[in-house]
Structure formats: structure tokens, C-alpha cells
Amino acid sequence: MFGFSKSWNPRGLHAYVTGGSTGLGLALAKILVLKGAHVSIVARNQEKLDKAIEELELLRVDAAQKVLAYSFSLTSAETSTTALEAVCAPFDGKAPDAVFACAGASRPAFFVEMEAQHLEQGMRDGYWVQAWTAWAAAKMMAKQQKKGGKIVLVSSTLGYMSFLGWASYSPAKHALRGLADTLQSELMLYGISVHIYFPPTMHTPGYEEENKTKPQIVKEIEDADEGLTAEQAAKALYRGVESGQAHITGDLITSLFRASTRGASPKNNWILDGVYDAIAYVATPIWRSSVDKKVVSHRMEHHDYLAKKGFFT
Ligand SMILES: NC(=O)C1=CN([C@@H]2O[C@H](COP(=O)(O)OP(=O)(O)OC[C@H]3O[C@@H](n4cnc5c(N)ncnc54)[C@H](OP(=O)(O)O)[C@@H]3O)[C@@H](O)[C@H]2O)C=CC1
Numbered sequence: 488m489f490g491f492s493k494s495w496n497p498r499g500l501h502a503y504v505t506g507g508s509t510g511l512g513l514a515l516a517k518i519l520v521l522k523g524a525h526v527s528i529v530a531r532n533q534e535k536l537d538k539a540i541e542e543l544e545l546l547r548v549d550a551a552q553k554v555l556a557y558s559f560s561l562t563s564a565e566t567s568t569t570a571l572e573a574v575c576a577p578f579d580g581k582a583p584d585a586v587f588a589c590a591g592a593s594r595p596a597f598f599v600e601m602e603a604q605h606l607e608q609g610m611r612d613g614y615w616v617q618a619w620t621a622w623a624a625a626k627m628m629a630k631q632q633k634k635g636g637k638i639v640l641v642s643s644t645l646g647y648m649s650f651l652g653w654a655s656y657s658p659a660k661h662a663l664r665g666l667a668d669t670l671q672s673e674l675m676l677y678g679i680s681v682h683i684y685f686p687p688t689m690h691t692p693g694y695e696e697e698n699k700t701k702p703q704i705v706k707e708i709e710d711a712d713e714g715l716t717a718e719q720a721a722k723a724l725y726r727g728v729e730s731g732q733a734h735i736t737g738d739l740i741t742s743l744f745r746a747s748t749r750g751a752s753p754k755n756n757w758i759l760d761g762v763y764d765a766i767a768y769v770a771t772p773i774w775r776s777s778v779d780k781k782v783v784s785h786r787m788e789h790h791d792y793l794a795k796k797g798f799f800t
């Protein structure tokens with residue numbers, strides 16, 4: 488916790504990874520299996536879970552390691568609690584040592600074209616899908632008086648900043664930061680450490696999916712962000728947890744936004760975070776005005792697009 492304590496080692500521990508069947512969650516589950524942890528993954532689609540287990544089984548380092556998958560949708564308090572209990576059953580009902588809430592989905596679009604249900608789904612698939620797991624896990628760990636538990640949430644660069652197209656998603660990812668900062672403080676009462684990861688673009692199945700509804704202008708703005716593979720992103724997440732960082736970033740752009748929006752969130756490095764903050768002080772206004780110009784010059788094209796789609800009639 489103070490930076491000089493021994494780094495976290497998951498060997499022999501039980502790690503629960505939500506969204507562990509594809510993308511970031513699967514890449515993280517692979518790292519954890521390779522490190523000798525017992526790993527449980529939860530997602531909805533059984534076929535994808537089966538395929539993930541096949542891949543994870545190949546990486547086991549110990550015959551006694553448990554590598555298990557369960558199908559649940561984690562968008563309600565009830566299902567998230569039931570999922571957690573199912574995951575703990577092979578461990579005599581004992582709470583996991585670490586919970587990684589990676590599950591999530593996004594559906595970028597223009598705000599005025601979104602239906603009410605899209606905005607509600609945004610909070611469900613961005614915020615609640617992780618918040619309920621954190622809630623169920625915190626309760627279980629506190630009740631069992633478990634020491635040294637970890638809860639890790641997954642936000643996004645869009646949990647620190649935002650731009651057009653992300654109205655149903657960015658608020659949910661900002662909300663996760665509020666939850667993580669609250670729990671980072673409150674769960675100290677129970678010796679539980681809380682971490683939150685802010686990945687940039689990751690080239691995952693989820694990214695392929697969101698690009699189906701993503702407006703072209705949003706894609707163009709995101710071109711400035713090269714993105715990470717799921718493996719690179721998972722490694723950064725793992726390293727951040729290993730070294731006890733409250734806010735974890737694994738790329739320069741997000742580190743700049745982290746340092747410049749930190750508020751009272753714990754710093755990672757007193758010197759480097761100050762340097763990032765100073766760079767961001769100059770760089771963010773430049774980026775901001777270039778994006779504003781791009782959006783304003785898109786007005787006519789956007790008007791024609793809406794007209795063609797019958798928006799005004
Ligand atoms: N890819 C990107 O560019 C970025 C992604 N993120 C965030 O990172 C996390 C991982 O993203 P990524 O790896 O790209 O996503 P993927 O779509 O590749 O994987 C998402 C995982 O979550 C599961 N999942 C989704 N919804 C639910 C649900 N309701 N209940 C249970 N499981 C669910 C999926 O399985 P199934 O569908 O079968 O349930 C899958 O295992 C997400 O929280 C995402 O918002 C953050 C920044 C950038």
C-alpha cells in the first residue's frame with residue numbers, strides 16, 4: 488500500500504474475473520493462470536466461456552489449480568450475488584482473494600439519435616455490471632472478515648474525459664471512478680484494497696462490436712489513440728495491481744488525463760505525475776480546440792446526415 492511493501496503475488500490465491508471470456512478479461516485471466524492462481528471467469532455466452540476455458544487450461548502451471556467458468560448476466564444485484572456465490576462454492580464458500588470486474592459493453596452513437604433505452608443500457612452495461620459485483624464482493628469479504636482482499640474495477644480513458652458519441656458510456660465510466668474512489672477509502676475499514684483501471688482503445692471483440700455503431704467522426708477523433716492489444720492492456724492492469732496503484736493507466740495519453748484530473752485520488756509517482764500534469768496543462772487545451780474545430784466543421788455534413796435519416800420530419 489505504501490509502495491515499498493512486497494508486491495502482490497496471486498500464486499495459490501483465488502481470482503474472480505468477470506468478463507473473462509474475451510478481450511481484456513480473458514487476457515488477464517491468462518496472466519493469472521500463468522502466475523499460478525485459481526481463476527474463475529463469468530460472462531453470459533456459454534460457448535465463449537467454453538472456448539476461453541480451453542485456452543486457459545493450456546496455461547495451468549499446477550495440477551491443483553482450479554480454472555472454472557460460469558454463465559451469468561451481471562447486470563442486477565441478485566444475479567451478481569448468485570454468480571459470486573457460485574464462484575465461491577468450490578472454495579468452501581470463501582470469498583475470492585481478488586475480484587476483477589472487467590465485464591462491460593458500449594454502444595457509441597449521436598445523443599439525439601439514442602433512444603431512452605440506450606441511455607439506460609449505457610449505465611447498466613458500463614456501471615451496474617461492475618458495481619453490483621463490487622457490492623456483493625465487498626459484503627462477502629467484510630462478513631467473512633477476510634484480510635487483504637482486492638477489488639478491481641475497469642473504467643476507460645473515457646472515465647476521465649469525453650467527446651461526442653459517448654453519451655451513454657462515458658457517464659457510466661466516470662461513475663465507476665466515483666465508486667472506486669469512495670470504496671478505496673471506505674473498504675480500508677475491512678483491509679480491502681480497491682483499484683481502478685483506465686484503458687485506452689483496446690483491440691478486442693468488444694471494440695469490433697462498438698465500431699458497428701460508432702459515427703465516422705468519432706473514429707477520426709480516436710485515431711490519435713493507437714490503442715493496445717488485450718494482452719498489453721491486461722499486463723498494464725496486472726502491473727498496476729501488483730504495485731498497489733489506486734488509479735491504473737497503461738498508456739501515455741491516459742496517464743496525462745489521470746494526472747490532470749486526479750483531484751484527491753492517490754498519486755502513483757510524485758515526480759512523474761507532476762510531469763504528466765504539466766504536459767497535460769499545455770496539451771489538453773490544444774487537443775480540445777482541435778476537436779472542437781472538427782466538430783463545428785462537421786455541422787453541415789451532420790445536418791444532411793440527420794435529414795437523410797428523416798430526423799427532422
Ligand atoms: N475495447 C476498448 O476499446 C475498451 C474497453 N473498455 C472496457 O474494458 C472492459 C473489457 O472490454 P473488452 O475486453 O473490449 O470487451 P469484450 O466485449 O471483448 O469482453 C467483454 C466481456 O464481458 C462480458 N460481459 C459483457 N456484458 C456482460 C454481462 N451483462 N454480464 C456478464 N458478462 C458480461 C462478455 O461476455 P458475454 O458477452 O458473453 O457476456 C465478455 O466476456 C469493458 O468494461 C469495457 O467497457 C475500456 C476502454 C476501452
Ligand SMILES: CCCCCCCCCCCCCCCC(=O)[C@@H](N)CO
Binds near residue numbers: 643771
Ligand atoms: C493530452 C492530450 C492528448 C490528447 C489525445 C487524445 C486522443 C483521444 C483519446 C481517445 C481515447 C478513447 C478511448 C476509448 C476507449 C473506450 O472506452 C471505448 N473504446 C469503449 O470500449
